[in-house]
Amino acid sequence: IAAGETIIRGSHEIDEVRDFALAAAAGLASHPRKLESRFLYDARGSRLFDLITQQPEYYLTRIETDLLATHAAKIRALTGPATLVELGSGNSIKTEHLLKAWLAHESLVGYVAVDVSESALREASRGISAAHPGVRVIGINSDYKSSFPLLSALSPVLALFLGSSIGNFSPSETTSFLQGVSTALTPGDFFLVGIDLVKEKSVIEAAYNDAAGVTQEFTRNLFVRMNRELGSGIDLSAVHHEAVYNPVKEQVEIQARFTRQQTIRIEPLNERFTLSSGEAIQTEISRKFNVDRFVSLAGRLDLAVEEVFTDQQNWFALVLLRR
Numbered sequence: 001i002a003a004g005e006t007i008i009r010g011s012h013e014i015d016e017v018r019d020f021a022l023a024a025a026a027g028l029a030s031h032p033r034k035l036e037s038r039f040l041y042d043a044r045g046s047r048l049f050d051l052i053t054q055q056p057e058y059y060l061t062r063i064e065t066d067l068l069a070t071h072a073a074k075i076r077a078l079t080g081p082a083t084l085v086e087l088g089s090g091n092s093i094k095t096e097h098l099l100k101a102w103l104a105h106e107s108l109v110g111y112v113a114v115d116v117s118e119s120a121l122r123e124a125s126r127g128i129s130a131a132h133p134g135v136r137v138i139g140i141n142s143d144y145k146s147s148f149p150l151l152s153a154l155s156p157v158l159a160l161f162l163g164s165s166i167g168n169f170s171p172s173e174t175t176s177f178l179q180g181v182s183t184a185l186t187p188g189d190f191f192l193v194g195i196d197l198v199k200e201k202s203v204i205e206a207a208y209n210d211a212a213g214v215t216q217e218f219t220r221n222l223f224v225r226m227n228r229e230l231g232s233g234i235d236l237s238a239v240h241h242e243a244v245y246n247p248v249k250e251q252v253e254i255q256a257r258f259t260r261q262q263t264i265r266i267e268p269l270n271e272r273f274t275l276s277s278g279e280a281i282q283t284e285i286s287r288k289f290n291v292d293r294f295v296s297l298a299g300r301l302d303l304a305v306e307e308v309f310t311d312q313q314n315w316f317a318l319v320l321l322r323r
């Protein structure tokens, strides 16, 4: 392979607006009403999420980046040579610490970035190729599941799922995701996953209610997108972001509450839903983990713990698993 960057566009045969319309209609018809969080990441949503990661209250990215910077060489020593495959790569900034540790051993490093956002993928791939000529970047523009069949061909692999993105899955989705990764990897491959840990409610809630209001805008942007793509006709001034930590379920529950009655149209399907004033639509959950319980779940799915890296306050963990 030669150094440089390639973008492979996957999943574009599906009609994205129709997929959004069907998912939105199903979510609005359900009780409680909800929308799938994957639709938060259009081009503006991805930019807003990048901004969230820079807010002082949003500790997750800062701590994970420090952990990667501190332990990248150790991670490379534990895994040996491997192609890095990042699922949901976003802006790839944190991954640079790993790439540098890899480049200290090899002149040519393979990095496969998988992301649903084409704009984020193009920008990240270009940035990495320019900064690190020894890195061969392949960007795959699809959801992470579509990349699973590639993993066995790329072995030895270090798969990455960073940022506590796994926290946005329900418990059953988490199990099937880990099962999917485990099945796709070859024995001897590695999987590095970032998880946000259970901690004091006030710290967690501050991270999802930043003072600058970026997270509020991130939630509201989902309705901006619905108005644009689905002709929903939502009064955006009636949409209020709420993020509350539920200590029993150990998850942040993020919803949009409507301060006025709304009729939400899904034009491609010619459907409409009427919400009364005060009704809410859940847009995301963000689960917080306990390391031991996470490691034992992974173990049941044939992913054995190799090493756990945490910060001094025990707020965030990077868990290195071996297939």
Ligand code: AVI
Binding pocket: 052, 060, 163, 164, 165, 166, 167, 168, 207, 208, 215, 218, 284, 285, 286
């Ligand atoms: C992408 N994901 C890990 C973020 C989180 O912390 O759950 C999404 C997010 N939503 C609001 N703030 C951040």
